[in-house]
Every structure is written in structure tokens, then in C-alpha cells.
Amino acid sequence: MPELPEVETVRRALEKRTLHRRVKEYVPLRPDYLRIGIEHVKQVKGGRINALQRKGKILAVHLDNGWTLLHHLGMSGRLLLANRNEPVELHTHVRIVLDNGAEELRQRDPRRFGYIGIILQKELEKYPPWARMGTDPFEITPGELCANLQGRKRPIKPLLLEQSIIGGLGNIYVDESLFRAGIHPTRPACELSLHDIKRLLRHIRQVLSESIAAGGSSTSDFQTLDGTLGEFQMKHRVYGREGKECKKCGEAIECITLGGRSSHFCPACQK
DNA sequence: ATGATTTCCTGTAGGC
DNA sequence: TGCCTACAGGAAATCA
Numbered sequence: 001m002p003e004l005p006e007v008e009t010v011r012r013a014l015e016k017r018t019l020h021r022r023v024k025e026y027v028p029l030r031p032d033y034l035r036i037g038i039e040h041v042k043q044v045k046g047g048r049i050n051a052l053q054r055k056g057k058i059l060a061v062h063l064d065n066g067w068t069l070l071h072h073l074g075m076s077g078r079l080l081l082a083n084r085n086e087p088v089e090l091h092t093h094v095r096i097v098l099d100n101g102a103e104e105l106r107q108r109d110p111r112r113f114g115y116i117g118i119i120l121q122k123e124l125e126k127y128p129p130w131a132r133m134g135t136d137p138f139e140i141t142p143g144e145l146c147a148n149l150q151g152r153k154r155p156i157k158p159l160l161l162e163q164s165i166i167g168g169l170g171n172i173y174v175d176e177s178l179f180r181a182g183i184h185p186t187r188p189a190c191e192l193s194l195h196d197i198k199r200l201l202r203h204i205r206q207v208l209s210e211s212i213a214a215g216g217s218s219t220s221d222f223q224t225l226d227g228t229l230g231e232f233q234m235k236h237r238v239y240g241r242e243g244k245e246c247k248k249c250g251e252a253i254e255c256i257t258l259g260g261r262s263s264h265f266c267p268a269c270q271k
Numbered sequence: 272a273t274g275a276t277t278t279c280c281t282g283t284a285g286g287c
Numbered sequence: 288t289g290c291c292t293a294c295a296g297g298a299a300a301t302c303a
Contacts, residue, residue: 001296057297075296076281091281111280113297129298154274163298171296260276261296277301285293 002073003057004137004168005211006222006230010079011054013225014061017081018098018105022048023063025097028116033093033109036070036127037118043067044118056133056167060124068121069096071107072129074114080106081225134167137205142198149189149197156192157185158259169204172217172239175264177204179238184270185256185263210235238264 002010026044028034034041047063054060059079061069071079082088084102088095094116096105107116117127124130135144148165149156159165160174169177178185180203183196192200216222216230219240223229233240237247242255242264251268 003297072297074280074298109280110282111296113280152273158274161297259274262294273303275301275303278299279297281295283294286291287289 001075001170001172001219002077002216002222003170003173004054005173005208005232006216006224007054007057007059007073007168008212009216009224009230010073011052011059013081014049014052014059014079017225018049018061019052020048020050021098022046023096024099024101025095026069026118027095027097028093029088029095030093033112033115035115035117040067040118044069054168055130056136056163057170058130058133060130062121066121068119068124070115070117070119070127070130072114072116073107074109074111076111077107077109077114078223079225080108080223080227082106132164134162134164136167137169137201137208140166140201142194142201145201146192146194146197149192152189154189155186155258156183156189157263158261159189161259161261166204168208171261171263172219172236173204173207173211175239176207176237179265179270180207182270185258185265187271238266240264 023044026041044067047065047067049061050064051062059071082104089108091110092106092108094107119127152159157174160169181200211232214230214232217232218229219233238253241253244253246253246266249268251266253264254267255262255264
């Protein structure tokens, strides 16, 4: 599932492969997947890609004609740079034809939890999903994160998944970060001291950095623009390791459901 | 306001 | 071998 490191991996690949290229044609193949700006489809044409921005898990492709293309990969979304003559795979919801038409960006998303959108760049800050997005883990201060968790009695795990509290974390990296920080996923957030939050944030940044360096996690087959798989799934210490031995202490990793999400942790290392 | 639950959707894994 | 069911989850919506 694409979370911050996977989206960042795609953003960097887009920066290398599509910056300064011209949008020849924007072809939505499934109208209801284009969540916002369907009436602007024709105005995108001719714009050149001049910046690639990520906010949380949202990707913004800025064009030099004032328009911005939004991409959220949801659960099963993939953004691929394909050759024109490659067959269009099932569940492809948009084709963005580039330059002379030899190549095109395609977004596939079988489960359709993701979306795409077209918006004026100057309207972006007012677009609710963008506006609601919390500060990036690499920018947020321990004080801000602490304030966002202030007085919350719910378990820390589901709160870290809320994009308004901290932007970009998903199930994998929350579990991995809590393990590294030695914090039990069910710990009420309000019990965590500023010291705990500092340690947690340090581990969040560490795990995200390591994953970005590995090209993301390719559980459920995440791949970047050219089909390359990430390798961070090999480094997962708790996620998807239910019943296996903790790499720190040897205890069996457990998996419980919290807020409807599977939550993996070591009962001995995490308090 | 907070928090718990339901909804969307399809591919895959597991059981029999 | 093949069918069927359960499950995976990001985030918005709904309800208590």
C-alpha cells in the first residue's frame, strides 16, 4: 500500500522522467475516479510539468499553465510511465500522454481507493483533502505532534494513521515506528510524554528515510514508474510477521485489530 | 467534539 | 482442482 515512502519514491522518479515534459493529452477513462475538475480536462492540454510536490500521500503535478494534476494512490494505485504501444492494463483510470505521444503516464488502481483530480494551483490550498493534511513527518516538531495528540485518550496507533495529525503515515510505517520506539500500539496517546514523542518522531523519520532509500515497500506489489519494486519489505520488523520471532528479543510477534486495522507488535519490547 | 463503525472496491489467500 | 468466503486497507461518511 503506497504510504509516504512509496509516494516519495514515485515523486522522485517523476522528477527524473517527466519534468519539463508537455502534456499532450489528458484522457480520463473512468469519470468517477476523477474526483475533482472533470470540467477542466481540456484545459490541461499543452501545459508543461514544472514541479512535482508531495503532501502526505497526495502527489501534485504542477503544470506551467496554472493547473495542477492531483494523484492519490489509495491502496492499490500505481503510476506507470508506459510506451504508447504497450497494451493498456485493466483498471487503468487515466492516461496522460506526453510530448509527441510516444510515452504516457498511466494510473492503475484496481480497488479504486485512490483518485485523481484537476485543480488550479492557486486553489490547491483550499482543496479540503490538501488543506486538512497534517504536517509532514520530516517537518513536524515534537511540540506540534504533542499538541496534536493532546488530551486524546484513544490508542496512539489509530491516531498516527490520521492524516490531519501527521501527514503520510499508513499501517506499515506506524507499526514499524512504534516497534522501534518501544511503544505499544494500544497506549493511550495522552500517556505519552514529550520525551516519548521525541523518541517516536526520531524513529518515524528513521524508518521512513530507510524505506525511501530502499525504494519503498513492495507488499501488495507496489512498483514505481518503470515497474521497479521496492525492497523495504525485507526490512520490516513487525509488519506482516505475526507469529515470527521478534528480531530484538525473540518473542513471537502478535497481531491485533485496532480501529479496524491490523496492528503488529512485540508484546515484550513494546510497553 | 470525540470516537466507533460502515462504506467504497477487487485481487488474493485460505479453507474445504 | 476448483469453488467459495474472508480479508486487506485510505479516508470520507455516518451515527452514537
